[in-house]
Amino acid sequence: MLKRHIPTFHAQNVYEIDLNKLVDLHIKYVFCDLDNTLDSYRQKTPSPRAVELVKKLKELGIELIVVSNNTGPRVEKYASKLGVTYFSRIGKPFPRKLNKIILEKGYSKDEIIIIGDQVVTDISFANKAGIKNILCEKLVKEDQPTTHFNRLFDRPLRRSLRKKNLLKEF
Numbered sequence: 826m827l828k829r830h831i832p833t834f835h836a837q838n839v840y841e842i843d844l845n846k847l848v849d850l851h852i853k854y855v856f857c858d859l860d861n862t863l864d865s866y867r868q869k870t871p872s873p874r875a876v877e878l879v880k881k882l883k884e885l886g887i888e889l890i891v892v893s894n895n896t897g898p899r900v901e902k903y904a905s906k907l908g909v910t911y912f913s914r915i916g917k918p919f920p921r922k923l924n925k926i927i928l929e930k931g932y933s934k935d936e937i938i939i940i941g942d943q944v945v946t947d948i949s950f951a952n953k954a955g956i957k958n959i960l961c962e963k964l965v966k967e968d969q970p971t972t973h974f975n976r977l978f979d980r981p982l983r984r985s986l987r988k989k990n991l992l993k994e995f
């Protein structure tokens with residue numbers, strides 16, 4: 826396990842996060858993974874709870890932005906139905922594209938939290954960029970086929986994080 830694999834926080838899933846804690850941390854933007862974090866990869870349009878989450882965040886002055894490695898059409902369709910900004914093919918775990926976007930948009934890294942379900946992509950990505958993050962458990966059992974390979978690394982890493990008491994509950 827490397828330092829970049831250690832999440833800032835851990836949560837069961839994005840829907841069980843105490844949103845007021847995000848306010849306490851002065852978060853303005855939640856950069857959220859899509860597949861198996863917000864919804865199953867089979868879910869083409871946002872579930873009611875995803876819609877509700879965006880609404881609740883908005884009420885707290887927080888914007889949810891979908892940040893995905895998945896292709897444009899998948900992310901675009903989902904995010905536009907959800908009424909949120911999105912960045913597809915973001916290149917996780919490499920933060921180059923993300924850093925460019927942050928610079929262009931004038932976001933401050935302190936105001937961002939990255940939420941995702943994979944240590945090797947989402948958490949590495951966030952840590953490399955120097956952004957706070959929350960590791961979630963898989964929302965549904967089934968992953969898309971392209972994720973199966975990553976899980977070979979994700980599972981033992983997660984076990985080790987747990988064993989070493991490195992999962993700090995959000």
Ligand SMILES: [Mg+2]
Nearest residue numbers: 858860861942
């Ligand atoms: Mg995911």
